[in-house]
Amino acid sequence: MSAVTGLRLRGILDSRGRPTVEADVRAGDAWGRGSCPVAIAPGRLERRRGLRTGELGDLGDGPVVRLLRDGLTGVPLTGQGDLDRRLRELDDRHGLGADVTLAVSLAHARALAAGSGVSLRGWMSGLFPHPPRMPRLLVNAFSGGIHHDGAPDSFQQIMAVPDTGTLTGDVRAALEIYGALERRLSDAGPSGADGRRRSGGGAVAISASSGLLAPGWSCARRLEELRAACEGHRAGLGADVAAEHLLAGPGRYRYEGREHASAAFAALLLDLAVTHGIAYLEDPFDPADTGTWRAFLPAAREAGVTVVGDDLFASDAGRVVPGLADAVLLKPSQAGTVTATLEAAAAARALGLRLVVSHRSGETEDTAMCDLAVAVGAEWIKIGGPRRGDRIAKYNQLIRLAETLTDDPVQEATDPVQETTHEGAAACHAPSSSRT
Ligand code: PGA
Ligand code: ZN
Numbered sequence: 001m002s003a004v005t006g007l008r009l010r011g012i013l014d015s016r017g018r019p020t021v022e023a024d025v026r027a028g029d030a031w032g033r034g035s036c037p038v039a040i041a042p043g044r045l046e047r048r049r050g051l052r053t054g055e056l057g058d059l060g061d062g063p064v065v066r067l068l069r070d071g072l073t074g075v076p077l078t079g080q081g082d083l084d085r086r087l088r089e090l091d092d093r094h095g096l097g098a099d100v101t102l103a104v105s106l107a108h109a110r111a112l113a114a115g116s117g118v119s120l121r122g123w124m125s126g127l128f129p130h131p132p133r134m135p136r137l138l139v140n141a142f143s144g145g146i147h148h149d150g151a152p153d154s155f156q157q158i159m160a161v162p163d164t165g166t167l168t169g170d171v172r173a174a175l176e177i178y179g180a181l182e183r184r185l186s187d188a189g190p191s192g193a194d195g196r197r198r199s200g201g202g203a204v205a206i207s208a209s210s211g212l213l214a215p216g217w218s219c220a221r222r223l224e225e226l227r228a229a230c231e232g233h234r235a236g237l238g239a240d241v242a243a244e245h246l247l248a249g250p251g252r253y254r255y256e257g258r259e260h261a262s263a264a265f266a267a268l269l270l271d272l273a274v275t276h277g278i279a280y281l282e283d284p285f286d287p288a289d290t291g292t293w294r295a296f297l298p299a300a301r302e303a304g305v306t307v308v309g310d311d312l313f314a315s316d317a318g319r320v321v322p323g324l325a326d327a328v329l330l331k332p333s334q335a336g337t338v339t340a341t342l343e344a345a346a347a348a349r350a351l352g353l354r355l356v357v358s359h360r361s362g363e364t365e366d367t368a369m370c371d372l373a374v375a376v377g378a379e380w381i382k383i384g385g386p387r388r389g390d391r392i393a394k395y396n397q398l399i400r401l402a403e404t405l406t407d408d409p410v411q412e413a414t415d416p417v418q419e420t421t422h423e424g425a426a427a428c429h430a431p432s433s434s435r436t
Helices: 063-072 080-094 098-116 120-125 167-188 219-229 262-276 290-302 338-350 368-375 389-404
Strands: 004-013 019-027 030-035 136-143 157-162 235-240 247-249 252-255 258-261 278-282 306-309 327-330 354-358 380-382
Touching (some): 004 063, 019 098, 030 098, 063 080, 063 098, 098 368, 120 368, 136 167, 136 219, 157 167, 157 219, 157 278, 167 389, 262 290, 290 306, 327 338, 338 354, 368 389
Parallel strands (some): 235 278, 278 306, 327 354, 354 380
Antiparallel strands (some): 004 019, 019 030, 136 157, 157 235, 247 252, 252 258
């Protein structure tokens, strides 16, 4: 039995320089901190954000803080699930928002982990009956779509998927591939929005999730350039279509200046995937376009493409159904609590689906998603490109987490000084049915 003995909320900044919420929670003698990332354009099925005050710093005794303190402090709790259930009830009743509930939920999880003398990863592993493993990296190379300043009619992200067999090897490959791509983009001096070519060797621009911006390049060109940058590395290609944001009307998608009906868009995606060797394809269609998802899945599998549902499932266990995708993407901020995220992960595993743990476009320096990914044994983690402090914090946390897996991946050393670094033990998941 535990209880929340103190709670504080504050406004902090995300990677776009916009306010989001951070919580400090005290449980017994231990305390923990957690914050919530923010999406540029959230999916319409995910739980809503609440705190839009824009305030920075301590939110003091404001209405949301009062509601939380009244509802949570001093109440005997049986554990994280109990707290998260109460948070969900408070959210349903008062519209606190998933940003507030997630920040509090994560802060509470860290407080319980600290109180038990284990890492957040170790503590989360105790809540999820699956051997922890290092995920493979989805490295954002190009940002487009709604993550870019232009009209949303291109893929939101084009990614490299290193496959060296170890986390540190994958991080090195990510740095080299990204660096090579930066140089290619800089040397090529692609046309800017004004249609004029920049001179070679110019600075390159990156998005809030550290994807390179290449306004003059089509998706096909971006895929070609990334493929060239991957030369000499074991790495596959991935794309997040984020098709919900390309919707031009029911069953119609905007893509590179033209509109396509669902079936034609599916054929176009498959053609691009086969031509460029895309092995990971996220949100190819709108969540309501389930007939197209169903028809696409067998054809995509045949072509060696793993189909992933992000806005489709919205990290909601109740939405995870078979026959639509191969993998469920988990964003804790979509689910609103640690428990709801783990429930979505469990629903995926129960159907034999794979897992991706994902960042949001606006991240804080919080690295809990890395601990989560390892704890649920996710096949992939999507943390953006290897630039900007908020993304680098995730790369660094993964490097630390790789050290905590011993020969028996379930076993975790809790004293960092005594943990053994064992590259073999940190070997990444390599889903055999995937070409990535
Ligand atoms: P979002 O996208 O945070 O803008 O929803 C992130 C992603 O899917 O990579
Ligand atoms: Zn996505």
